[in-house]
Amino acid sequence: MLLTGENLTKRFAGGSGTVDALNGINVQINTGEFVTVVGPSGSGKSTLLSIFGLLDVPSKGTVCLHDTDIEQYNHRERTRVRKETIGFVFQSYGLIPTLTALENVAVPRLLDSDPAATERRAKELLGKVGLSNRLKHYPDELSGGQKQRVSIARALVNEPALVLADEPTGNLDRDTGERVFKELLAVTGDDVTIVAVTHDEYLAEFSDRVLRLIDGRLKTSGTDTEIPVSEQTSETPTDGGVNHP
Amino acid sequence: MAQRNLQRAKGRTALAVLTVAVGVLAVGGLGVFGLAFEENQTQNLGDIANQVRVEAPGQSSFAIGDGDPPELSEKRLNQIKRIAGNAETTVIRQVDRKRVQPGEKMTSPTRVLGVTNPKATYNVVRGEIPENWESGVIIDTQSATIFELDIGDPITIDGRLQEVTAVVEQPGGRFSVERTSAAALVPLDLVRSTTNPYRGVVIHAKNSFAAGEIATELKSELNGPLSENEQTFEVSSRQDDIESIDQQFTSTNTFLLGVGTISLIIAGISIGNLQLMSARERREEIGVLRAVGYGRTDILAIILIEAVIMGLLAAICGVGLTVGAGMLINNLLLAAPLAFQPDTVIYLGVAFAFGVVICVLAGLYPAWRASRERPVEALRG
Numbered sequence: 001m002l003l004t005g006e007n008l009t010k011r012f013a014g015g016s017g018t019v020d021a022l023n024g025i026n027v028q029i030n031t032g033e034f035v036t037v038v039g040p041s042g043s044g045k046s047t048l049l050s051i052f053g054l055l056d057v058p059s060k061g062t063v064c065l066h067d068t069d070i071e072q073y074n075h076r077e078r079t080r081v082r083k084e085t086i087g088f089v090f091q092s093y094g095l096i097p098t099l100t101a102l103e104n105v106a107v108p109r110l111l112d113s114d115p116a117a118t119e120r121r122a123k124e125l126l127g128k129v130g131l132s133n134r135l136k137h138y139p140d141e142l143s144g145g146q147k148q149r150v151s152i153a154r155a156l157v158n159e160p161a162l163v164l165a166d167e168p169t170g171n172l173d174r175d176t177g178e179r180v181f182k183e184l185l186a187v188t189g190d191d192v193t194i195v196a197v198t199h200d201e202y203l204a205e206f207s208d209r210v211l212r213l214i215d216g217r218l219k220t221s222g223t224d225t226e227i228p229v230s231e232q233t234s235e236t237p238t239d240g241g242v243n244h245p
Numbered sequence: 246m247a248q249r250n251l252q253r254a255k256g257r258t259a260l261a262v263l264t265v266a267v268g269v270l271a272v273g274g275l276g277v278f279g280l281a282f283e284e285n286q287t288q289n290l291g292d293i294a295n296q297v298r299v300e301a302p303g304q305s306s307f308a309i310g311d312g313d314p315p316e317l318s319e320k321r322l323n324q325i326k327r328i329a330g331n332a333e334t335t336v337i338r339q340v341d342r343k344r345v346q347p348g349e350k351m352t353s354p355t356r357v358l359g360v361t362n363p364k365a366t367y368n369v370v371r372g373e374i375p376e377n378w379e380s381g382v383i384i385d386t387q388s389a390t391i392f393e394l395d396i397g398d399p400i401t402i403d404g405r406l407q408e409v410t411a412v413v414e415q416p417g418g419r420f421s422v423e424r425t426s427a428a429a430l431v432p433l434d435l436v437r438s439t440t441n442p443y444r445g446v447v448i449h450a451k452n453s454f455a456a457g458e459i460a461t462e463l464k465s466e467l468n469g470p471l472s473e474n475e476q477t478f479e480v481s482s483r484q485d486d487i488e489s490i491d492q493q494f495t496s497t498n499t500f501l502l503g504v505g506t507i508s509l510i511i512a513g514i515s516i517g518n519l520q521l522m523s524a525r526e527r528r529e530e531i532g533v534l535r536a537v538g539y540g541r542t543d544i545l546a547i548i549l550i551e552a553v554i555m556g557l558l559a560a561i562c563g564v565g566l567t568v569g570a571g572m573l574i575n576n577l578l579l580a581a582p583l584a585f586q587p588d589t590v591i592y593l594g595v596a597f598a599f600g601v602v603i604c605v606l607a608g609l610y611p612a613w614r615a616s617r618e619r620p621v622e623a624l625r626g
């Protein structure tokens with residue numbers, strides 16, 4: 001088991017009351033599995049992913065990564081674990097505009113000691129996503145699909161065990177999205193776990209398992225083992241508002 | 246990476262760098278200006294600033310004494326020489342006017358001054374003052390014209406026949422104990438005075454500061470509370486002038502440095518603002534960096550390095566501008582663009598350090614803010 005979440009709850013206290021973005025999520029993800037998370041806007045997909053990615057902590061519940069409860073990590077250790085085990089792909093690519101494609105891929109290792117090895121690895125990854133001829137291009141000289149490929153390459157540069165992608169195709173048209181999605185699967189080794197958020201049911205079909213999130217709760221589906229959805233009083237204030245700008 | 250970030254916002258960075266550079270210029274330039282100004286003043290005062298004159302009372306024609314004026318005696322002379330230390334001195338003895346018979350035509354100077362070491366005090370126009378000043382006569386340009394005398398001409402003084410060896414300029418100024426006024430100068434030991442053994446002493450100190458010290462000491466020793474005479478030795482130096490110039494200079498300089506510092510602080514605020522803005526703009530980027538494994542200190546370092554680069558850039562530009570401005574100032578005040586005073590380096594160093602430090606200080610808060618940013622922000626596009 002690579003990743004388990006138990007009774008994950010995330011409560012945001014805002015000016016207009018509290019929001020339970022996640023409400024008692026139980027989930028287990030195996031090594032090498034490809035999981036997609038689908039659900040309406042505001043259902044808590046990004047929140048779940050950022051907790052898995054050690055970018056945020058749950059208000060309640062526990063997350064175990066490699067059988068270690070992440071609660072015991074301090075800031076510094078979480079940063080280190082992120083760096084060593086997790087690769088991120090963001091919807092809006094998150095590329096540094098002042099760096100070339102090659103440099104962007106190398107960013108997670110830029111402060112490391114062996115720049116030659118990093119460059120070799122970055123080149124290899126860019127080759128795998130079909131961008132060998134775009135190494136020296138800056139992000140604004142690349143198409144959306146190309147940018148997302150660069151960002152996929154960057155996510156893999158540290159040879160992570162887990163890749164988290166939040167709507168990696170959200171800014172791309174359907175065809176490009178599909179191609180990028182397939183590329184993500186192709187370049188990621190079989191032993192690498194992928195958790196991807198998507199709006200697109202069609203893309204979700206590629207995955208081993210689909211997690212359906214509604215109002216911060218999981219609905220089971222696909223080949224997933226049944227996870228009991230405990231009956232809840234549905235008074236938790238949730239909104240369906242679009243969270244992305 | 247920091248460098249790339251700066252290049253991205255070229256225009257903004259350039260402006261911020263410029264503000265700091267101007268601040269550096271203000272601090273450095275004002276320092277350089279101050280030094281050049283001081284040097285200019287010193288040059289204007291010239292040698293006078295280094296000289297101290299002691300004149301026995303009752304020598305000036307306007308002095309009306311009650312009682313016997315104190316004499317510049319041998320003992321006092323030794324006292325003066327002791328205070329003067331190893332500064333060069335010219336001792337002057339005035340001999341009575343030669344009586345001119347009615348109807349007699351004046352053919353040679355009527356007044357005679359006995360002097361020691363005339364080279365130190367008089368500027369030779371023609372001829373030469375012998376190294377060993379034991380014989381010969383020096384006349385000033387005035388006597389040369391009046392009596393139509395020139396180098397090699399014979400003159401009779403005290404019944405002794407002498408030869409004119411040099412013509413000197415007339416020292417100007419009413420301070421001049423050494424004033425010649427168409428007198429003939431002969432070696433001190435060759436003449437006797439009936440009234441006062443010595444008329445006065447001219448002391449050439451090595452600089453205006455030393456001159457001031459000598460003057461102060463002379464005043465207290467010669468005219469101290471122990472002297473019961475009302476008439477006192479006149480000790481004159483440009484001490485007061487120098488002091489007032491110094492004071493004026495110090496206050497101007499302080500003021501200018503203050504202005505420079507304020508402008509640097511304003512520049513610092515603008516750098517801080519710029520960094521704050523750019524950190525905010527790059528929030529998502531910073532979040533991404535944090536997500537892919539950059540620690541807080543890494544982010545802090547990146548943004549601080551940006552500030553340091555800006556600071557260095559600004560300081561280099563500022564010092565360059567300062568040197569340029571300094572050349573202009575030197576040209577104006579000292580008529581030589583490269584006449585930098587040795588202390589200029591200190592001011593340049595201070596200005597440089599100021600520029601860098603201000604930038605770093607200004608960068609600290611934005612860098613800290615950025616490093617505190619939660620990485621989760623990266624996911625919210």
Ligand SMILES: Nc1ncnc2c1ncn2[C@@H]1O[C@H](COP(=O)(O)OP(=O)(O)OP(=O)(O)O)[C@@H](O)[C@H]1O
Nearest residue numbers: 012014021041042043044045046047239242243244
């Ligand atoms: N920092 C926050 N402060 C307050 N509320 C938040 C915060 N982050 C998320 N939320 C709330 O939590 C809920 C879930 O947000 P989340 O971003 O996880 O949704 P999502 O499923 O990713 O939606 P989308 O498909 O639009 O990206 C939303 O109702 C949102 O308003």
Ligand SMILES: [Mg+2]
Nearest residue numbers: 045046047243
């Ligand atoms: Mg989302």
